[in-house]
Amino acid sequence: xxxxxxxxxxxxxxxxxxxxxxxxxxxxxxxxxxxxxxxxxxxxxxxxxxxxxxxxxxxxxxxxxxxxxxxxxxxxxxxxxxxxxxxxxxxxxxxxxxxxxxxxxxxxxxxxxxxxxxxxxxxxxxxxxxxxxxxxxxxxxxxxxxxxxxxxxxxxxxxxxxxxxxxxxxxxxxxxxxxxxxxxxxxxxxxxxxxxxxxxxxxxxxxxxxxxxxxxxxxxxxxxxxxxxxxxxxxxxxxxxxxxxxxxxxxxxxxxxxxxxxxxxxxxxxxxxxxxxxxxxxxxxxxxxxxxxxxxxxxxxxxxxxxxxxxxxxxxxxxxxxxxxxxxxxxxxxxxxxxxxxxx
Amino acid sequence: xxxxxxxxxxxxxxxxxxxxxxxxxxxxxxxxxxxxxxxxxxxxxxxxxxxxxxxxxxxxxxxxxxxxxxxxxxxxxxxxxxxxxxxxxxxxxxxxxxxxxxxxxxxxxxxxxxxxxxxxxxxxxxxxxxxxxxxxxxxxxxxxxxxxxxxxxxxxxxxxxxxxxxxxxxxxxxxxxxxxxxxxxxxxxxxxxxxxxxxxxxxxxxxxxxxxxxxxxxxxxxxxxxxxxxxxxxxxxxxxxxxxxxxxxxxxxxxxxxxxxxxxxxxxxxxxxxxxxxxxxxxxxxxxxxxxxxxxxxxxxxxxxxxxxxxxxxxxxxxxxxxxxxxxxxxxxxxxxxxxxxxxxxxxxxxxxxxxxxxxxxxxxxxxxxxxxxxxxxxxxxxxxxxxxxxxxxxxxxxxxxxxxxxxxxxxxxxxxxxxxxxxxxxxxxxxxxxxxxxxxxxxxxxxxxxxxxxxxxxxxxxxxxxxxxxxxxxxxxxxxxxxxxxxxxxxxxxxxxxxxxxxxxxxxxxxxxxxxxxxxxxxxxxxxxxxxxxxxxxxxxxxxxxxxxxxxxxxxxxxxxxxxxxxxxxxxxxxxxxxxxxxxxxxxxxxxxxxxxxx
Numbered sequence: 001x002x003x004x005x006x007x008x009x010x011x012x013x014x015x016x017x018x019x020x021x022x023x024x025x026x027x028x029x030x031x032x033x034x035x036x037x038x039x040x041x042x043x044x045x046x047x048x049x050x051x052x053x054x055x056x057x058x059x060x061x062x063x064x065x066x067x068x069x070x071x072x073x074x075x076x077x078x079x080x081x082x083x084x085x086x087x088x089x090x091x092x093x094x095x096x097x098x099x100x101x102x103x104x105x106x107x108x109x110x111x112x113x114x115x116x117x118x119x120x121x122x123x124x125x126x127x128x129x130x131x132x133x134x135x136x137x138x139x140x141x142x143x144x145x146x147x148x149x150x151x152x153x154x155x156x157x158x159x160x161x162x163x164x165x166x167x168x169x170x171x172x173x174x175x176x177x178x179x180x181x182x183x184x185x186x187x188x189x190x191x192x193x194x195x196x197x198x199x200x201x202x203x204x205x206x207x208x209x210x211x212x213x214x215x216x217x218x219x220x221x222x223x224x225x226x227x228x229x230x231x232x233x234x235x236x237x238x239x240x241x242x243x244x245x246x247x248x249x250x251x252x253x254x255x256x257x258x259x260x261x262x263x264x265x266x267x268x269x270x271x272x273x274x275x276x277x278x279x280x281x282x283x284x285x286x287x288x289x290x291x292x293x294x295x296x297x298x299x300x301x302x303x304x305x306x307x308x309x310x311x312x313x314x315x316x317x318x319x320x321x322x323x324x325x326x327x328x329x330x331x332x333x334x335x336x337x338x339x340x341x342x343x344x
Numbered sequence: 345x346x347x348x349x350x351x352x353x354x355x356x357x358x359x360x361x362x363x364x365x366x367x368x369x370x371x372x373x374x375x376x377x378x379x380x381x382x383x384x385x386x387x388x389x390x391x392x393x394x395x396x397x398x399x400x401x402x403x404x405x406x407x408x409x410x411x412x413x414x415x416x417x418x419x420x421x422x423x424x425x426x427x428x429x430x431x432x433x434x435x436x437x438x439x440x441x442x443x444x445x446x447x448x449x450x451x452x453x454x455x456x457x458x459x460x461x462x463x464x465x466x467x468x469x470x471x472x473x474x475x476x477x478x479x480x481x482x483x484x485x486x487x488x489x490x491x492x493x494x495x496x497x498x499x500x501x502x503x504x505x506x507x508x509x510x511x512x513x514x515x516x517x518x519x520x521x522x523x524x525x526x527x528x529x530x531x532x533x534x535x536x537x538x539x540x541x542x543x544x545x546x547x548x549x550x551x552x553x554x555x556x557x558x559x560x561x562x563x564x565x566x567x568x569x570x571x572x573x574x575x576x577x578x579x580x581x582x583x584x585x586x587x588x589x590x591x592x593x594x595x596x597x598x599x600x601x602x603x604x605x606x607x608x609x610x611x612x613x614x615x616x617x618x619x620x621x622x623x624x625x626x627x628x629x630x631x632x633x634x635x636x637x638x639x640x641x642x643x644x645x646x647x648x649x650x651x652x653x654x655x656x657x658x659x660x661x662x663x664x665x666x667x668x669x670x671x672x673x674x675x676x677x678x679x680x681x682x683x684x685x686x687x688x689x690x691x692x693x694x695x696x697x698x699x700x701x702x703x704x705x706x707x708x709x710x711x712x713x714x715x716x717x718x719x720x721x722x723x724x725x726x727x728x729x730x731x732x733x734x735x736x737x738x739x740x741x742x743x744x745x746x747x748x749x750x751x752x753x754x755x756x757x758x759x760x761x762x763x764x765x766x767x768x769x770x771x772x773x774x775x776x777x778x779x780x781x782x783x784x785x786x787x788x789x790x791x792x793x794x795x796x797x798x799x800x801x802x803x804x805x806x807x808x809x810x811x812x813x814x815x816x817x818x819x820x821x822x823x824x825x826x827x828x829x830x831x832x833x834x835x836x837x838x839x840x841x842x843x844x845x846x847x848x849x850x851x852x853x854x855x856x857x858x859x860x861x862x863x864x865x866x867x868x869x870x871x872x873x874x875x876x877x878x879x880x881x882x883x884x885x886x887x888x889x890x891x892x893x894x895x896x897x898x899x900x901x902x903x904x905x906x907x908x909x910x911x912x913x914x915x916x917x918x919x920x921x922x923x924x925x926x927x928x929x930x931x932x933x934x935x936x937x938x939x940x941x942x943x944x
Binding site for chain 2: 030037076077080086087089093098101112119120125170178182186191192197211214215220319
């Protein structure tokens, strides 16, 4: 063979060092990426944690296989590099080795399969009896959230109580969307004509980011939402505030805005409970628009500046927006902004 | 084509073009596939660069949403159907007859028709950019986003019609290749003496024969939904969008193996020759390849883990998907076994082949990761999957194709590609793709969804997106140097000789480039590596006979006529029925003339 001695040792050590450095760099980047706002690896619910535990096992196994193959490829490349006077070993195979490396992948996938099947049985199983039901409906390009038991409807912001199982029923009004809040649950698609579901129990109070994860057309990238997990008291208070009907302002700019809301045809697509004329169901309900944190399908923060930009020309902000450019004047926008922010 | 002929004044040039248009020689058709496929590869690469440029920074403004959606859709369609598949078909065409010791493929005119039909489909798909808009619903074209309600333009009709035409082309090729390998082997070449590349080709041919009819049905259904108001996939009329996903992925997953198996075959040729030893575990590699092909039909629903399949289907398809990891693992270990104990020449081809092992492993193992539906809930439609599929298709398929180009270039042209430039290309591609695609794992981990034309700042996605974009430009540089290498090499004299790498398979038994009839005397095969057997047993090549009485099929323009009929049929399907009727008439005339054409 002649492939022994210090040269061989150097090759092996070099391969291991390169592999170790590569894996170490990947690990650093991994840890860094897991600590980001929309991370998939910081579970904040029971079922997300269950999936993450499977993820951890599989990650370690996959990393070990990758490191092993990289190290072997490097080592063989260094050791068996052509040298004068060397002869290649003329062999066609080795049954024992081949049996070994058939069994090895079998064992590895078995180690991945068993925890997977356990987790899947729970995650896709029935939600607990005392779950709070939320219906999430996908529209091009925004999320609507209904609470059938509570009589509340909202958009782009999903409010939930902590430590109570949540059953999310998923539907779509147009094309396929996907409901994804990485820290709370893996994604499940919203398919027109089907009702899908997922459940999880959030275990931490906080704000979590969600985004549509199935390509759904022009503004797929802009279809986002936020999930707010509250203490039970805060959640109850939020529900109470949402149950109230909107008062129609009697005077000032907001009153002019209420009229403008009718005259510009906003009522054709939007519902404002308490405003008998506004009963449209094409766009999001606006009864408590002022209390929302996000605007335009979760695209931007709900601030006056963004709202003005939106009213000025919706499709310019969100490509393909179903809300058309109404060619509103600045005065009309002033009044509409005042009215919309009166809807707390 | 007609204008190209008319614009050339030199009679010999005209006859040269006519020669290429009427050729039925598998080597010339391979060259046509290769040049066309590589051109589309460059085109799809430019699309990728535009995509990466848009995503380099948050809230990018290089592309708008509409163009971005067209580009990510056509990038996939072009790479899959117009670059990797035809580049595979190019090698199949060139090396099936040469590796099995035949004079041509079984059906030479069908072979020509396959190429011209492919060209029609490719031009049609690409022309959509200039005729109102390219397909913009993703290469998977999920219903109901593809219905006329949500996609009123012609974009999706270009998708259905050109993919149907490309499907016809692939089907003709696949049947031809399967028949050739099964029936036209040289004396003594038993099935278990076939080169592994031939085995992988055979598996690919059967995958195509079995899977293309499935997508054909789906595309016709989609075309009918869009043009004749049927409701296969529209939920409001009782159709089901999930039905499309089942049919599409029943084709789509075997298609993945159509893309990767040829490169696995190439690597299985390059590694033993460069290591100067026989392939380790030949039968294990062959059976593993066949097992991947069979299992490939039993895993489609893993693309649909998030569609609400239910617990039992999730577990079944998770198990079958993980099972594919086993034959894949066997192959990887056998390639490593082939290197073990070798005396490895590190030519550019070797670099590509060896890097294939590691890069494909990364793509393969991340595939096993999202075979777990629990993990897939986070991976599906995120950048983690983009990373995974590019490790398989770039680190796997494309690196394999480059290994094949550098390995077989001396055989095809008689010239060596420049090794220094070749190694530069290798390092640029290797470094570039790892910079482009590995960070996408981190982006997926940080929750970045796929197919978004824009993203906000502050999500921790900025750094890795910028790195990925930088990497894509390094890839482009490597490809550019390859092009320079190609044109420079083609201007040199052919000096490679018959068997420059000391290969053991039959293509190395003839001259470089081979004569039109491939072999003066069809060699007799006594071993898996017949040339090594002859070398080690002192068996001299058969002397060249004084008179060659070899019958080769004459050139024919009829395949081109039939392909033009198919083009008219397709144009009619996108415009006016009258054009289609004309197309059918041309096809009928062509097939009639085909049947009556003298073959002497």
